[in-house]
Amino acid sequence: xxxxxxxxxxxxxxxxxxxxxxxxxxxxxxxxxxxxxxxxxxxxxxxxxxxxxxxxxxxxxxxxxxxxxxxxxxxxxxxxxxxxxxxxxxxxxxxxxxxxxxxxxxxxxxxxxxxxxxxxxxxxxxxxxxxxxxxxxxxxxxxxxxxxxxxxxxxxxxxxxxxxxxxxxxxxxxxxxxxxxxxxxxxxxxxxxxxxxxxxxxxxxxxxxxxxxxxxxxxxxxxxxxxxxxxxxxxxxxxxxxxxxxxxxxxxxxxxxxxxxxxxxxxxxxxxx
Amino acid sequence: xxxxxxxxxxxxxxxxxxxxxxxxxxxxxxxxxxxxxxxxxxxxxxxxxxxxxxxxxxxxxxxxxxxxxxxxxxxxxxxxxxxxxxxxxxxxxxxxxxxxxxxxxxxxxxxxxxxxxxxxxxxxxxxxxxxxxxxxxxxxxxxxxxxxxxxxxxxxxxxxxxxxxxxxxxxxxxxxxxxxxxxxxxxxxxxxxxxxxxxxxxxxxxxxxxxxxxxxxxxxxxxxxxxxxxxxxxxxxxxxxxxxxxxxxxxxxxxxxxxxxxxxxxxxxxxxx
Numbered sequence: 001x002x003x004x005x006x007x008x009x010x011x012x013x014x015x016x017x018x019x020x021x022x023x024x025x026x027x028x029x030x031x032x033x034x035x036x037x038x039x040x041x042x043x044x045x046x047x048x049x050x051x052x053x054x055x056x057x058x059x060x061x062x063x064x065x066x067x068x069x070x071x072x073x074x075x076x077x078x079x080x081x082x083x084x085x086x087x088x089x090x091x092x093x094x095x096x097x098x099x100x101x102x103x104x105x106x107x108x109x110x111x112x113x114x115x116x117x118x119x120x121x122x123x124x125x126x127x128x129x130x131x132x133x134x135x136x137x138x139x140x141x142x143x144x145x146x147x148x149x150x151x152x153x154x155x156x157x158x159x160x161x162x163x164x165x166x167x168x169x170x171x172x173x174x175x176x177x178x179x180x181x182x183x184x185x186x187x188x189x190x191x192x193x194x195x196x197x198x199x200x201x202x203x204x205x206x207x208x209x210x211x212x213x214x215x216x217x218x219x220x221x222x223x224x225x226x227x228x229x230x231x232x233x234x235x236x237x238x239x240x241x242x243x244x245x246x247x248x249x250x251x252x253x254x255x256x257x258x259x260x261x262x263x264x265x266x267x268x269x270x271x272x273x
Numbered sequence: 274x275x276x277x278x279x280x281x282x283x284x285x286x287x288x289x290x291x292x293x294x295x296x297x298x299x300x301x302x303x304x305x306x307x308x309x310x311x312x313x314x315x316x317x318x319x320x321x322x323x324x325x326x327x328x329x330x331x332x333x334x335x336x337x338x339x340x341x342x343x344x345x346x347x348x349x350x351x352x353x354x355x356x357x358x359x360x361x362x363x364x365x366x367x368x369x370x371x372x373x374x375x376x377x378x379x380x381x382x383x384x385x386x387x388x389x390x391x392x393x394x395x396x397x398x399x400x401x402x403x404x405x406x407x408x409x410x411x412x413x414x415x416x417x418x419x420x421x422x423x424x425x426x427x428x429x430x431x432x433x434x435x436x437x438x439x440x441x442x443x444x445x446x447x448x449x450x451x452x453x454x455x456x457x458x459x460x461x462x463x464x465x466x467x468x469x470x471x472x473x474x475x476x477x478x479x480x481x482x483x484x485x486x487x488x489x490x491x492x493x494x495x496x497x498x499x500x501x502x503x504x505x506x507x508x509x510x511x512x513x514x515x516x517x518x519x520x521x522x523x524x525x526x527x528x529x530x531x532x533x534x535x536x537x538x539x540x541x542x543x544x545x546x
Contacts, residue, residue, distance in 0.1 A: 006295070019292035020300065022279065022384055027293065027368065029420035030303030061425050091375075095300065096424060102364075103451075105424055111295055138411060138421060147302035148417055151369060151378055152334050178376075 005082045007112035010067065010075050012082055020109055025096025029103065032095040032145040033057040037201075038117065038235055042086040045235075045270060047073070049201045053143060054092060060142045063094055063108050072110075079112055089117035089236060093145065119238060119272060124263060127241035127255060128232070130176065131162035132221065136169035140196045150177035164232070166245065171195040173219040179232035179240070182206070183219065184258050186226050190214045202233040202266070209265055212258075229256030231263075238270075239263040278355045280385035283340065283348050285355055293382055298369025302376065305368040305418040306330040310474075311390060311508055315359040318508075318543060320346070322474045326416060327365055333415045336367055336381050345383075352385055362390035362509060366418065392511055392545060397536060400514035400528060401505070403449065404435035405494065409442035413469045423450035437505070439518065444468040446492040452505035452513070455479070456492065457531050459499050463487045475506040475539070482538055485531075502529030504536075511543075512536040 004015040025031040035054040038045045051069055058065050067075070076090065091113050097106035133156070135149050153165050166181060167174040174193055175181055180203040182192045192203065194216035207214055227250050230242035239262055241255035255263075267273035277288040298304040308327040311318045324342060331338050338345070349363065364386050370379035406429070408422050426438050439454060440447040447466055448454055453476040455465045465476065467489035480487055500523050503515035512535055514528035523529075528536075540546035 008295075018295045020295055022281075022291045022293060022366075022386070024300070025424065026300045026303065027297070027305070027366065027384075028418065029424055030299065030305065030418040031421055031424045032300070032303065061421075062428050093295075093300065103420075103424070105427055111300070113295070135411070138408070139425075144421055145301065145303040146419060146421055147376075148304055148334075148411060148419055151298060151302055151304045151376070152412075154378055155335050 004085075004114070005079060006114070007075050007079050007110070009110055010071075012079060015113070018111075018113075020095070020111070021098055023098045023100075023102060024109055025099050025106065026145060028099065029096060030146060030148070031061075032093060033061055033063065033143055034091055034093040034145055035143055036089060036091045036235055038119075039080065039086065039088045039090060040271065042080070044076075044090070046201050046205070049204065053199075053201065054094070057142045057144070058094060060139065061144070062105065063096070065094060065110070066108060067110065076112060079114060083114050085114055085116050087116065087118040088114050090114045117236060119236070121267075121272075123237075123240065124255065127243035128163040129161065129244040130164055130166040130232075130242055131157060131160040131246055132168050132224070133165045135167045136174070136196060137167065137198075140169070140174070140198060143198060147177055161247070168221050169196050171218045173221055173224060176232055179234040179237060182214070182231050182233065183223070183227050184229035184256065185223060186228060188228070188258075190258055191219055192216055193219055200233055200235075202235060202238065205266065205269065206233060206262060209262070209269070211265070212262060227251075229259050231259045238266055277358075277387070278352060279387070280348050280352050280383070282383055283344075285352060288386070291384070291386075293368070293384070294371055296371045296373075296375060297382055298372050298379065299418060301372065302369060303419060303421070304334075305366060306334055306336065306416055307364055307366040307418055308416055309362060309364045309508055311392075312353065312359065312361045312363060313544065315353070317349075317363070319474050319478070322477065326472075326474065327367070330415045330417070331367060333412065334417070335378065336369070338367060338383070339381060340383065349385060352387060356387050358387055358389050360389065360391040361387050363387045390509060392509070394540075394545075396510070396513065397528065400516035401436040402434065402517040403437055403439040403505075403515055404430055404433040404519055405441050405497070406438045408440045409447070409469060410440065410471075413442070413447070413471055416471060420450055434520070441494050442469050444491045446494055446497060449505050452507040452510060455487070455504050455506065456496070456500050457502035457529065458496060459501060461501070461531075463531060464492055465489055466492055473506060473508075475508060475511065478542065479506060479535060479539065482535070482542070484538070485535060500524075502532050504532045511539055
């Protein structure tokens with residue numbers, strides 16, 4: 001593979017030698033935000049939505065981004081031209097910066113990394129299994145770098161023979177660490193949690209899609225026992241059917257009809273079908 | 274000032290060139306733990322207590338430290354001999370390590386940094402002012418690097434003309450981001466929150482001190498209105514009197530007698546008086 005590059009504060013550097021000083025507040029205090037978008041055939045997907053959220057996250061964390069949106073987009077284009085990865089995932093991370101005393105907010109460091117990524121439709125039929133865990137993410141609407149619980153629970157997820165964890169939070173059923181959650185109940189209502197979750201860009205696209213009457217509301221954990229279908233959404237997973245929760249099979253243990261409909265329409269909208 | 278050094282995975286490197294790769298899980302996912310102890314006249318203070326807690330934190334986060342306790346202590350001694358800072362603060366940070374996919378737990382990176390630090394008794398009389406904020410730290414008993422809220426609230430604290438924030442959590446009055454909280458009520462009881470806080474090493478030392486009958490229990494936020502004295506504790510602050518909470522002066526607005534007694538005894542125990 002040819003050498004890959006990343007951006008550190010606007011400068012293009014080889015990926016292997018990309019480092020930051022250990023006084024950065026991400027390392028010292030877990031302080032940072034990020035966003036992540038796809039490129040398909042060299043075109044960023046929903047870039048403006050992702051940048052909107054990045055700037056919202058920055059505002060909420062009192063971080064002033066040292067680049068205008070246009071110059072950030074310009075450097076991302078430069079990076080894409082250098083890396084020549086038409087199908088990729090691009091992550092923009094904004095950390096708290098180099099703090100003299102290891103605590104006071106400083107001028108942020110902005111890291112942009114690009115990795116090969118191509119959505120694989122075959123994953124849809126395999127689906128995934130979830131295990132629930134009581135945890136409310138702090139600052140749930142902000143895309144911070146905080147995945148302490150998610151990383152800590154990796155062993156637990158494996159032990160429970162699941163693929164990911166579904167958090168039960170302050171407003172009931174919430175989200176997976178990197179995905180939003182949707183379910184179809186016995187009344188054939190398509191539901192997704194309304195409060196105390198990260199508002200995903202794929203979730204947003206689904207909520208806007210015609211032909212689906214998605215209800216945003218609190219979902220009680222007991223409602224998970226009355227599920228006909230369920231799926232999770234994210235930029236990389238698109239729509240991934242949930243085939244079991246806490247070891248209990250959902251429906252026939254394969255993707256349901258509403259899940260399939262949503263998926264097909266999403267593929268169409270992103271030019272993947 | 275002569276050049277200072279840090280340890281990165283057991284190797285001594287100059288502080289200015291101390292970096293880690295951007296794939297480390299602290300930068301990508303805010304995943305890491307740490308501990309911090311003082312040295313006075315070249316002697317580590319309560320090192321075993323701090324190492325006990327570091328290993329407990331690692332265990333809770335499913336991190337296997339790549340060094341035995343003895344070899345970690347050996348490298349710290351080497352660093353101290355190199356830096357020649359008899360009065361200092363030493364921080365051991367253990368991050369999630371370089372993760373190939375930016376998410377799966379990896380072999381940790383261990384960073385040890387040393388900075389000049391000498392406790393200044395004159396700070397005691399100045400005391401501090403706190404402002405309360407509703408927030409429950411996740412995994413409160415683990416010393417993780419997560420200070421997202423603390424850094425985010427720095428502007429808020431200033432705006433409220435306070436010096437630090439006092440979290441109100443799941444069990445009521447909790448702690449400051451880097452300090453434990455103690456108060457004396459109208460019945461002259463010396464209280465400190467029992468649950469859902471980090472168990473500080475200074476807190477632990479105070480609880481063991483003879484002559485003080487400290488009660489560990491939940492403290493309701495309303496009890497803050499009935500305070501005769503209050504103070505916060507930490508490795509660097511020792512005991513710092515709280516002279517106001519939410520703009521309301523406590524007692525005479527100067528350190529109270531029980532606070533002074535605790536402080537003097539702590540100074541004696543740490544050989545500072």
